[in-house]
Amino acid sequence: MAMDGYKGFLGLLVSSLLVGFLSVIFTLIWVLHYREGLGWDGTALEFNWHPALMVTGFVFIQGIAIIVYRLPWTWKCSKLLMKSIHAGLHTIAAILLLLGVFIFLLPWAPLSLRAFVMPMHVYSGLLIFGTVIAAALMGVTEKLFFALNSSGYNKFPPEGVFTNTLGLLMVLYGALIFWIVTRPQWQRPKEPNSVLLQPNGGAQEGVGSLTVNFSNVDAPDSKLNHEASARKRNFTADEVGQRSTM
Structure with missing residues (x-):
């Protein structure tokens, strides 16, 4: 670094x-x-x-x-x-x-x-x-x-x-x-996995630890669920299209 x-x-x-x-x-x-x-x-x-x-x-x-x-x-x-x-x-x-x-x-x-x-x-x-x-x-x-x-x-x-x-x-x-x-x-860079829960959900960097906004903690799971839902919708639309051409 x-x-x-x-x-x-x-x-x-x-x-x-x-x-x-x-x-x-x-x-x-x-x-x-x-x-x-x-x-x-x-x-x-x-x-x-x-x-x-x-x-x-x-x-x-x-x-x-x-x-x-x-x-x-x-x-x-x-x-x-x-x-x-x-x-x-x-x-x-x-x-x-x-x-x-x-x-x-x-x-x-x-x-x-x-x-x-x-x-x-x-x-x-x-x-x-x-x-x-x-x-x-x-x-x-x-x-x-x-x-x-x-x-x-x-x-x-x-x-x-x-x-x-x-x-x-x-x-x-x-x-x-x-x-x-x-x-x-x-100073030594703050580690991404060193997080501190903030009562107001805001992002704040402290002296000895990295603090993040915990309102976005579930973002990766939400993204995966969104992508899965999108793939499901696309699959359903393709299936409907195939059936309509039969």
Whole structure:
């Protein structure tokens, strides 16, 4: 399927993935080189798992989970498959949005409820993503304040410059994800079989589902009945004509 501004989308997507991957690499370099590595022995090295896992899961993987619906190469895949991938990535990132799982993934949720909750689902997800990045930035800065207290954080030591670069990468990654996911021209096309009953019988397109006019739902059957009746009439007329010539 064609996408408006495909080259721009592709450029932003590659840039976001590159920046996000660099954020993970910078985090690992920081904890392995500047913070003496990782440990699971009850020492202070156990804390180093926290920034490594938080940036990798809460920031990088969650960002990918947010934009997975925007990938035009997946538009031919079923919506259920993309929902499963979306939920799986959030599971890996330890951000299981319970509202999204119970309302959008499970099949028995009414379509009207999905359409009503979809805007809250989208924007609350972006809000959580933004607050996660803010929490990661504050956590890294707090760690630097305590770790570089003796050497002087305000004197721009190498570790401070390196870690602040990590912070800029996380902010840039979040900005790219926000930009990609808020562009209406890059939304996944609505599926024809995703319909929502409208009380007034009117056609309306919602945020997360395709709504149609249900007054025409029986049109195919009516058309078939009409064609069958027409064939029956034609057959009757031909039969009468044949009999009249005998």
